[in-house]
Amino acid sequence: MACSATETRLTPAQPSDLSEALVAYGFDIHSASQCAWECSLMARVAPHCAGIRASNSAFDAVMTACGVYGAYINRSNRIWDCVAPHVLVQEGGGKYTTLDGSSIGYDRPAQRVHDNFEVLASGGTWHDDLVGLVNAFTESRDWGDGDTPARGIRHGDRHGQLHQSGGAT
Numbered sequence: 001m002a003c004s005a006t007e008t009r010l011t012p013a014q015p016s017d018l019s020e021a022l023v024a025y026g027f028d029i030h031s032a033s034q035c036a037w038e039c040s041l042m043a044r045v046a047p048h049c050a051g052i053r054a055s056n057s058a059f060d061a062v063m064t065a066c067g068v069y070g071a072y073i074n075r076s077n078r079i080w081d082c083v084a085p086h087v088l089v090q091e092g093g094g095k096y097t098t099l100d101g102s103s104i105g106y107d108r109p110a111q112r113v114h115d116n117f118e119v120l121a122s123g124g125t126w127h128d129d130l131v132g133l134v135n136a137f138t139e140s141r142d143w144g145d146g147d148t149p150a151r152g153i154r155h156g157d158r159h160g161q162l163h164q165s166g167g168a169t
Contacts, residue, residue, distance in 0.1 A: 010065045012094035012123035018130060021070020021123070023049045024063065026056030028076045038075070044137045045073070045130070061085030064121050065092050071122035071130055075099065079109055082117045089121045096121045099138075101131040 015021045023045055027038040046052050053060070053069060058081070060072040065088035074081075083106060086096045098104055099118045106112075122130060 010088055010092040011067050012064055012070075012089055012092045014067075014093075014123045014125050015070055016125065018048050018070070018126045018133075019050060021049050021126075022051050022053055022068070023130075024053040024055065024060035024069050024072035026054060026060055026072065026074040028056070041073075041134065041137055045133060048133060058085060061088060061121060064094065064123070065089045067092075067123065071120065071127075073099065073120050073130075073134070075116075075118045077117040077119055079106060079112050079115065079117060082106070082119060085119075085121065093124060094122055095124045095127040097127070097131070099131065099134050101128065101135075 025038075025042045025045065027035075027042075029035060030038075042052060042054075049070065053063075056074065060069065060074070062085070063069040064072050065085065082104065086104065089096045096104065097120055099120050101120075104117060104119070120127070120131060120134065
């Protein structure tokens with residue numbers, strides 16, 4: 001399926017099963033243990049889909065909105081990374097939520113420039129299956145040393161420090 005600049009509405013992919021979908025997974029570089037966690041989650045998703053793509057950019061959202069990718073996951077977005085892709089995916093009939101399936105709110109945007117937003121976007125038909133797969137992974141691991149899959153990764157933090165984002169997700 002190709003995306004064009006005509007007056008045709010974007011339509012996210014609606015494969016009947018997650019196994020038929022390409023899934024984009026983007027993440028920023030953090031501590032070695034955080035990177036290992038991200039790669040472990042990506043490895044957990046990979047066998048359940050047709051393939052993983054990883055540009056870690058708005059490109060993933062557009063490819064999902066156009067139906068080329070079935071979904072994308074990203075745990076470290078800013079508000080400006082989310083709003084336009086949210087509209088594209090949702091207007092095309094897809095779903096755009098947090099990783100746990102909750103809706104994303106953009107209230108008080110001027111005060112939320114440092115908040116982290118987690119995103120799971122898809123064509124919609126098996127969105128809940130992908131949410132379940134991600135949540136089963138996050139709930140099944142013992143992260144021991146405090147380097148947990150905590151919400152609130154701060155951009156630019158290359159030294160493994162995790163920060164809470166004040167409920168951005």
